Amino acid sequence: MNFDQQKAQKIWQTVCLILAGKVSSYGLVADLAGLPGRARMVGRVLQHAPSEMQLPWHRVLRSNGQIAFAPGSDSARRQIELLRLEGVEVCRNRVKMKRYGWLPQLDELLQMKF
């Protein structure tokens, strides 16, 4: 069993828990996935994640609520569009974390942990 795969699984699970219309940050996802300080690894895993999973990667932003991709980039525009479709207002490659910030629910975390 590859532990690496397990970490990735945990990350994917955590990202999948993010509700529509809400956004989270890499650091938070990494923390919830049991990888404190490994926010970069989250990004790498997400990019390496299979499309079959339909992972809501677009709901994962920086800690400041800014889009991780470069402004005007294809991926960035796609992410922004997806977020807007879910009701998340994106302004200048940035979302209002104060309003759309997602806080993990204990029930969901508990459910995924065991």
Add this chain to the structure above:
DNA sequence: GTATTGACAGACG
């Protein structure tokens, strides 16, 4: 084994 890069985070100004 060292240097560079990356879908990052936090502190400072």
Add this chain to the structure above:
DNA sequence: GCGTCTGCCAATA
């Protein structure tokens, strides 16, 4: 809110 610097960890060259 924005740019810069430092710290962190993993993958890549």
